[in-house]
Amino acid sequence: MSGKSAKDFFRPLAVGAPQPLREIPARPSRAIHFFDPSNAKMAAKVPAMVGTVDVLLGNLEDAVKAENKEAARQGLVDIAKGTDFGPTQLWTRINALDSPWVLDDLTTLVTEIGDRLDVIMVPKVQGAEDIHYVDRLLAQLEAKAGLERPLLVHAILETARGVANVEEICGASPRMQGLSLGPADLAADRRMKTTRVGGGHPGYLVREDPPRVDGVANLEARRSTYQQDLWHYTIARMVDACAMHGIYPYYGPFGDIADVVACEDQFRNAFLLGCVGTWSLHPQQIAIAHRVFSPSAEDVAHARRVVAAMGDGTGAVMLDGKMEDDASLKQCLVMVELAEQLAAIDPELKAQYDAIEV
Numbered sequence: 001m002s003g004k005s006a007k008d009f010f011r012p013l014a015v016g017a018p019q020p021l022r023e024i025p026a027r028p029s030r031a032i033h034f035f036d037p038s039n040a041k042m043a044a045k046v047p048a049m050v051g052t053v054d055v056l057l058g059n060l061e062d063a064v065k066a067e068n069k070e071a072a073r074q075g076l077v078d079i080a081k082g083t084d085f086g087p088t089q090l091w092t093r094i095n096a097l098d099s100p101w102v103l104d105d106l107t108t109l110v111t112e113i114g115d116r117l118d119v120i121m122v123p124k125v126q127g128a129e130d131i132h133y134v135d136r137l138l139a140q141l142e143a144k145a146g147l148e149r150p151l152l153v154h155a156i157l158e159t160a161r162g163v164a165n166v167e168e169i170c171g172a173s174p175r176m177q178g179l180s181l182g183p184a185d186l187a188a189d190r191r192m193k194t195t196r197v198g199g200g201h202p203g204y205l206v207r208e209d210p211p212r213v214d215g216v217a218n219l220e221a222r223r224s225t226y227q228q229d230l231w232h233y234t235i236a237r238m239v240d241a242c243a244m245h246g247i248y249p250y251y252g253p254f255g256d257i258a259d260v261v262a263c264e265d266q267f268r269n270a271f272l273l274g275c276v277g278t279w280s281l282h283p284q285q286i287a288i289a290h291r292v293f294s295p296s297a298e299d300v301a302h303a304r305r306v307v308a309a310m311g312d313g314t315g316a317v318m319l320d321g322k323m324e325d326d327a328s329l330k331q332c333l334v335m336v337e338l339a340e341q342l343a344a345i346d347p348e349l350k351a352q353y354d355a356i357e358v
């Protein structure tokens with residue numbers, strides 16, 4: 001894991017840096033909405049988006065043209081200084097650690113707007129060494145800026161080595177807040193034969209067995225095929241690594257902006273497997289993410305019924321013909337706690353959750 005002794009793990013890494021957190025706060029982050037701070041039209045929309053999305057993220061890395069890198073950095077500083085973010089979190093994605101821009105990204109952002117940023121997303125993380133580098137540098141910069149609250153770090157898993165090292169990445173620093181999938185870079189690094197940004201592929205499928213007549217397979221018969229999820233393995237590994245370390249997994253980008261149906265399906269797979277949120281690249285993906293990553297009123301009502309029926313939580317009871325016990329109660333508590341967190345920030349959801357009787 002970190003290689004540090006337990007007593008040193010929560011010590012600040014620079015004199016005067018804030019104390020690391022012992023627990024990562026579970027703040028709602030159903031959608032992490034990306035914007036390019038160097039794109040004037042996009043940037044102009046950001047202040048009005050405060051309160052409509054859980055996280056706004058000023059992206060400095062890929063999707064920002066090389067000639068705009070400095071404008072994007074400065075644009076983010078200006079937006080952060082000039083906007084009251086209220087309950088909405090402000091994140092950034094810095095450039096890759098081997099790029100010519102990242103040192104200035106970190107130095108400028110932490111010293112200028114470190115008190116306004118919540119989480120720094122680091123792309124293309126390969127192993128614990130990348131997190132250790134960022135961890136120490138952030139501590140030095142936090143001390144210099146006189147920050148009282150430590151910045152958190154979110155790693156994007158987008159290389160084969162990163163996936164292989166996923167557990168050590170999650171445990172590399174008390175700053176680790178979570179992980180996102182980077183399906184496009186990961187596909188390229190693995191030499192997958194896709195050309196998309198996330199989502200499925202029609203060629204990745206399983207086929208129904210052929211019907212048999214007198215024991216002979218009829219290979220000419222029409223057979224159903226079922227498209228499989230290319231990202232299941234990686235998301236499942238991320239979910240376990242994050243749960244093990246008390247941090248949060250997220251899906252990532254869905255590049256086919258027009259295909260809102262497949263986007264919703266991909267997001268829902270991630271939600272059901274344990275992810276707490278996803279990315280939004282275009283304003284229309286925010287509503288999809290909010291819908292998917294907020295449990296339905298019916299599921300919340302059912303979970304509340306199980307909690308009520310289970311009393312002190314021990315033993316087994318029958319509810320609607322089904323056995324409920326300690327383990328189903330725990331699943332229901334996950335649902336109820338999430339519903340309470342979301343209801344606290346979203347009056348519309350609160351009304352839906354309160355409308356259905358337990």
Ligand SMILES: CC(C)(COP(=O)(O)OP(=O)(O)OC[C@H]1O[C@@H](n2cnc3c(N)ncnc32)[C@H](O)[C@@H]1OP(=O)(O)O)[C@@H](O)C(=O)NCCC(=O)NCCSC(=O)C[C@](C)(O)C(=O)O
Nearest residue numbers: 034035041042045062063158182183184185253281282283
């Ligand atoms: C897809 C694009 C090009 C379509 O942009 P568009 O202008 O063609 O779209 P539109 O539908 O025409 O836009 C309508 C209006 O919404 C605005 N708008 C549009 N998008 C946004 C936005 N995000 N935030 C705020 N406003 C936005 C846009 O400026 C326009 O404003 P207008 O009505 O005044 O003309 C554009 O939405 C965009 O650039 N989105 C962000 C892309 C991005 O951040 N990509 C990087 C993350 S994915 C990634 O890096 C991979 C990964 C993880 O690394 C790995 O898998 O390896």
Ligand SMILES: [Mg+2]
Nearest residue numbers: 062158182185
């Ligand atoms: Mg990438």
